[in-house]
Amino acid sequence: MDAPRFTDALTPAEADEVLALFDADTRPDGQEPLNEEARLLLRRPGATHWLVRDGADLAGYAQWQPDAGTGQIVVHPDHRRRGLGTALLAVLPERRVWAFGADAAASGFADASGLQPVRELLVLGRDLPADLGGRLPADVKVTGFTDADADAFIALNARAFAGHPEQGRFSASDLAARRAEAWWDADGLLLARRGERLVGFHWVKVHPDGRGEVYVIGVDPDAAGGGLGRGLLQAGLDRLAALGCPSVFLYVDGDNTRAVELYRRSGFDEVLRDVLFA
Template sequence: MNTPIKRTGALTPAQRASVDRLVEQVASHDGISPLNEVALFALDGRGHAVHWLAHRDGEVVGYAQCDRSAGSVQLLVNPALRRQGIGTALAEQVRSVEPNPTWWAFGNLPGARALAERLGVTLQRELLIMERDLAQDPPEGRPAPEGIVVRPFRESDAQALVEVNAEAFADHPEQGQMSLDDFWMRAGEDWFDPEGIVVAIDDDSGCFLGFHWTKTEHSDPNNPDELMGEVYVIGVAPHAAGRGIGRVLLDAGLGHLSNKGVRRVRLYVEASSERVVRMYESARFVTVNRDASYSS
């Protein structure tokens, strides 16, 4: 059956609605969102994305998005129409614009691995998705190291937070690029809660040393009524590493989420960051899934 593909630099309201329906279908079937936060922003025209839409009977049945600034692609196909060449056709269209992109596979499901094999691309990065049940294992809290004050975020902290984030994630291809404008863009999202950010300050100098930015959303497609917590970002200034600040910030953020009634908390961490993974394992997070990126 013919499945025409349309390329566009901006989605119309009707196209956006059709892509949203497809995302919901895929998330419900696969148990994981097929698009990450950056891709969802791009649906609204924020960023540098190109979009491809595969149509059947007037409905979007396949979708691909390429972030031209990062050279990364996210692709999804209606679960009822998989193994019919739609994903491969979308991938070929993407490659005509971005010959050697990075392909993201959230959950790294069998279909994504099969498409990667057909495209001749190999695994490059893995993100671990880790969770902790706060109802069964409530946060214990711990005192801050001597000379460190942990307090709620203030708007005047925003610039220092962005600077520490850039230092802490200097080698990270996505997180380290967050600008002050990016921070305030996220602060404008419905899920943003300024009380969900805790910061660490040097008591003597007033120097900003780190932060824990938490997030809450109804993000589980299989349990839409559950308020899911997330360790969105923890960043500690490199010169302050080794003082236990990250663990104190982690516990403080988990305490905030627990007080909001959150039962499950999720986080994403690079599998290659062994020291950070060990910290989360010591905080009783367990790996429940893996995201992956592929490239030539």
């Protein structure tokens, strides 16, 4: 087994190999070992990478995201229990690593490595259609995204997620990367306008298996209240239901009590949780 090899940029062939490893390690329940941002960074600057080979085969991979200060690790199922996870954890600049859909194996690895949970992302879901009773304020109009909305949307997102460790850094290049993805749908980025001003948005996503996702929902802090957030949630769920999605899920920080309570009141139950260990 080779030692982890460092690179600050993957070749296209290496990126394809990591995606094949990702597919091999995705659990039967659909839980994926790398999140969307990590997969996008396989072909974009903004991350560093380590590859472990067994002969010609890619046996393990680690990625470090400097802006977030977190890592992600994936080991091929045929190469587990051979110390690869420990070796990849050791090369990360800091011992801060995500476990997605954290199960007993991930928790056991973290415990054996002396790591503790420091952040939790709850994965909540519910069936569709859903009538939450949410209504938008009478003076708010919802439209789909257009090219002319890009700058205003980026600015609105920054206000809505100021201080958030990931979404608060969302940039024009991040938007461009999502618009290049096969799932992109301009009408799925619902923008709430009060006159000419953007005051909120609900970005929904349809997955290949037909499930819908509350991808991001945000409200300008200066426009909060009056049912805007709940109305946007309803508008997005209505769109997903109209597209034929039988269910919807979302991610929310476990310590975001206000948002968790809103979603639970809206019929969302916990499906999984992602844990950041450090």
